Each structure stands twice: as C-alpha cells, then as structure tokens.
Amino acid sequence: MAYSAILRLSSPACRYIIHQSLPPFSPLLSHVLSPSTIPSNFEYCLVISALAPALFSAVGGGGALLQDAGAAVLVIGGGYALVSTFDNLTRRNLIEQSLSRKLVHILSGLLFMAAWPIFSTSTGARYFASLVPCINCSRLVIHGLSLATDEGLIKSVTREGKPEELLRGPLYYVLVLILCAIVFWRESPIGVISLAMMCGGDGIADIVGRRFGSLKIPYNPQKSWAGSLSMFLFGFLVSIGMLYYFSILGYFELDWVWTIKRVALVSFVATVVESLPTGKLMDDNISVPLASMVTALLSF
Numbered sequence: 001m002a003y004s005a006i007l008r009l010s011s012p013a014c015r016y017i018i019h020q021s022l023p024p025f026s027p028l029l030s031h032v033l034s035p036s037t038i039p040s041n042f043e044y045c046l047v048i049s050a051l052a053p054a055l056f057s058a059v060g061g062g063g064a065l066l067q068d069a070g071a072a073v074l075v076i077g078g079g080y081a082l083v084s085t086f087d088n089l090t091r092r093n094l095i096e097q098s099l100s101r102k103l104v105h106i107l108s109g110l111l112f113m114a115a116w117p118i119f120s121t122s123t124g125a126r127y128f129a130s131l132v133p134c135i136n137c138s139r140l141v142i143h144g145l146s147l148a149t150d151e152g153l154i155k156s157v158t159r160e161g162k163p164e165e166l167l168r169g170p171l172y173y174v175l176v177l178i179l180c181a182i183v184f185w186r187e188s189p190i191g192v193i194s195l196a197m198m199c200g201g202d203g204i205a206d207i208v209g210r211r212f213g214s215l216k217i218p219y220n221p222q223k224s225w226a227g228s229l230s231m232f233l234f235g236f237l238v239s240i241g242m243l244y245y246f247s248i249l250g251y252f253e254l255d256w257v258w259t260i261k262r263v264a265l266v267s268f269v270a271t272v273v274e275s276l277p278t279g280k281l282m283d284d285n286i287s288v289p290l291a292s293m294v295t296a297l298l299s300f
C-alpha cells in the first residue's frame, strides 16, 4: 500500500486515462477498467495498489527511488557496522587506537565510493548517496559538541578520545565525501582520484610513517620519507585501482597510458602538499583532496 496511489477515481475522465494508459494485464483488469463496467472506487484503489510498483517503475520514478533509498540505507548501515567493528577490535585490544582510526580512515571513504554503482542511474542518485556522509556528518557534530555520547565512535575515530576531535579531521573527511559525491559522482575521475588520495594515500602515510619513519623530511621533522613514499605509491595504486573499477563498470573510458601519467602527477603533488608543515593551518583531510582536485582539474 505504501506505493499505492489512493486516487479519487470518481471522474470518468480519470478512469478513461487509467484504461488507456494501462495495458489490460489480465481479463480481470480489462473487466474492471473497461468503460462499460462501473467499478466502485474501492476496486480502482485495489487495482492501482496492485499496479503501482509497475507504474512507478514504468515511469522510472518508483524503481529508481526505491533502489536509491535502499542503497542509501544499506551503505549507512555499512558505515555504522564498520565503525562499531573497529570499536570492538580496539576495546578488545586486538588493534591499537591509532591503527584503528587509520583503518577507518582508509576503508570508510573507499568502501563508500565502491558502493556508488549500486545507486540508480537517475539524476537524484548522487543526492541519495550523499545522504550517507551527511548522516555521519550530523553524527560527528552531535557527538563532537557532546550533545550525546557515543564512546564507540569517539574511540574509533579520535586520537586522544576527546569528543571535540570529531569536529576536525573526521568532520572535514565526511564533508569532502559529500562534495565528491555531489560534484563529481561517477561521472568524473577527479572525485575518484581525490578520495583515493585522501583515504588511501593520507591514511597509509600515518600507518607506515609511525612504524618506519625514522628518516625525517628536512623541512618537516613531523613527517618522514617512508610515510611520504608510501602515500605516493599507495595513493597512486588505489587511484588507478578505483579508476579501473569504475571503467570496467562502464562509467569511464580512459586512455590508460595518458591516465597513469596524470595520476602519478596528482599523487606526487598531493604527497608533497601532505608533507608540508601546514597541519596547523589546514587539516590534511582538506589540503590533500584539494591539491588532488586542482591538479587533476588542470591535468585531466
């Protein structure tokens, strides 16, 4: 009944329109809809309720709407599941908090982007997809302002377990997801590369840099050559991998030799920007995707 259009069908014109626009799917229908029969309004409502899904999918509205709403619910659930999974791993001391945060950093955006093809081809699909980071954005603001408490969220995405940390890196991160979903979506490699560099590149730099980053960068002792090199390589590979994923699904047709060169350039520029001592001026979750977008816009 949710999709059924309960229409006032008393007017003959309305019944005529229905009769003309709906092929008689069965003898029952042709009887009920034929102008010679005068069915009650209840019978018409019954018919419309039965045919509404077909009607909606025939006009492209309900089918796409249903698909996008379902996809959004599925991905929102996936986001909650991901965060709570890493919260449990951290609580059980199976992984340290900094590693948990970085794995959430790497996986959230990449899995969100990988889910884009399950949304419909309608023009509104990108807005349904952006609902996912939007809901997480409101979640981060609510808990970042301590209007509510979610220990699991705080433990799995903050460095020191302070709620106000949610209003910096994590918030900028989901805002970039919203921007890329709405502005670039599945139509442009720029959004894909920017998210790959922010999620994959910047994420791996922390993991590798903390463990193997003894050789520091001269102009920024907080960063290391190992961290930056891993960002360049992993960011490049994740970018190419995601572009290949979307291209085999038919969203991009790319000249791969040309593309590889430009992705390498984007990855290099993003890595240099991330290595700069500008963390206090601009969070990496803004500077890395911004540098990637500008470089990709100029080179693609």
Ligand SMILES: C/C(=C\COP(=O)(O)O)CCC[C@H](C)CCC[C@H](C)CCCC(C)C
Binding pocket: 075, 076, 078, 079, 082, 083, 101, 102, 104, 105, 107, 108, 109, 111, 112, 115, 132, 133, 136, 156, 157, 158, 168, 169, 170, 173, 174, 177, 284, 285
């Ligand atoms: C830990 C995060 C950012 C911190 O960045 P940094 O300070 O370490 O540089 C990521 C925060 C993720 C957010 C809480 C949840 C986002 C969920 C995502 C929009 C949907 C994922 C769906 C997918 C299917 C798992």
Ligand SMILES: Nc1ccn([C@@H]2O[C@H](COP(=O)(O)OP(=O)(O)O)[C@@H](O)[C@H]2O)c(=O)n1
Binding pocket: 169, 202, 205, 206, 207, 208, 209, 210, 213, 222, 223, 224, 225, 226, 227, 228, 231, 274, 275, 279, 284
């Ligand atoms: N290029 C890089 C990036 C991070 N790192 C290491 O990872 C730690 C966290 O890096 P970061 O401050 O960029 O972390 P986020 O701002 O990305 O959360 C740094 O303090 C370094 O120990 C590195 O060695 N080289």
